[in-house]
Amino acid sequence: MKCSLNKESGERRAAYMDSGCGQCLMTMGDMYSNISRCVIEIEGVAGTMMIYGIGTASILIVAEDKQQYVGIIHQCLLGNGQHDLLSVSQIQDNDGNTCNTNTNTNPNMTVGGVKFPLQLRQGLFELPYVPLTHNDPRLSSLPRVTITSFKTYTPTTIKKGHTVMWARRDMMGPQLCTQRIQRSLVMTFGDALTIEAEQI
Numbered sequence: 001m002k003c004s005l006n007k008e009s010g011e012r013r014a015a016y017m018d019s020g021c022g023q024c025l026m027t028m029g030d031m032y033s034n035i036s037r038c039v040i041e042i043e044g045v046a047g048t049m050m051i052y053g054i055g056t057a058s059i060l061i062v063a064e065d066k067q068q069y070v071g072i073i074h075q076c077l078l079g080n081g082q083h084d085l086l087s088v089s090q091i092q093d094n095d096g097n098t099c100n101t102n103t104n105t106n107p108n109m110t111v112g113g114v115k116f117p118l119q120l121r122q123g124l125f126e127l128p129y130v131p132l133t134h135n136d137p138r139l140s141s142l143p144r145v146t147i148t149s150f151k152t153y154t155p156t157t158i159k160k161g162h163t164v165m166w167a168r169r170d171m172m173g174p175q176l177c178t179q180r181i182q183r184s185l186v187m188t189f190g191d192a193l194t195i196e197a198e199q200i
Contacts (some may be wrong), residue, residue: 014126015059015084017099017109017118019186020045020165023154025077025085026057031131033058033079039172040077045165053078056150060130062136064108064115070132070144071111075153086127086147087155094149101125112145 015026025042026032035055042049054154057073075090091109098110107118107125118125132139157167 010127011130013084014119014121014128015086016086017088017101017125017127019088019101021085021087022089022157022168023053023075023077023153024057024073024087024090025079025081026073027079027081027084028057028131029053029078031057031059032076033134035078037172038170041169042077042079043169045163049079049081050169050188051077051079058136058139060132061116061127064117067107067114068138068142068175069114069116069149070139070142072144073147074150075148076119090148090153092094093153094146097147111147114145141161163172168194 006131013028021044026138029035029184030124032053032055035053037052038054039051040051040054042051050080054075054077057078059071059073061071063069073086088101091097091099091111094111096110096113099105099108100110101118104120107120109118116127120126155168159165
């Protein structure tokens, strides 16, 4: 199917390409599968954030030729921040994937040999996408591209001089959930994790 993403439909979102982010982070629990519970502290320039889930996120993205694809983001942190972030280093760790943000005229991300245009908005490169929930029929009807690898990903700490720009500290390793998340995770820092879910 060939088309563009309709911003007016209400489902279009944007993920920012971030070279200073060590690992991909998305904020909608509904688009995750194979979710594992964890306790991870992320330290960034704006402060710290606690992460309580890691898994595979599925998004609908449109290629340069207007063909729709399901983009698979493995080893993706489930965050509670305001923005979805795609880690350039994690994307390029998957063989053949590249992020070209060296130009403002034709920025793009190439995944699985397919080129996806990026948009420059207010000085940031973003990838327009639509979140796909586990029962979305497009998951089985559209071709797939693997944005990040399924293999365990260990990001490096990013420093500028002596200042930590991004760091990940695992406080509890991932534990695979036996439930499929239906709604976003409710985060309570330092307390329990609440999940509204149903049995698979």
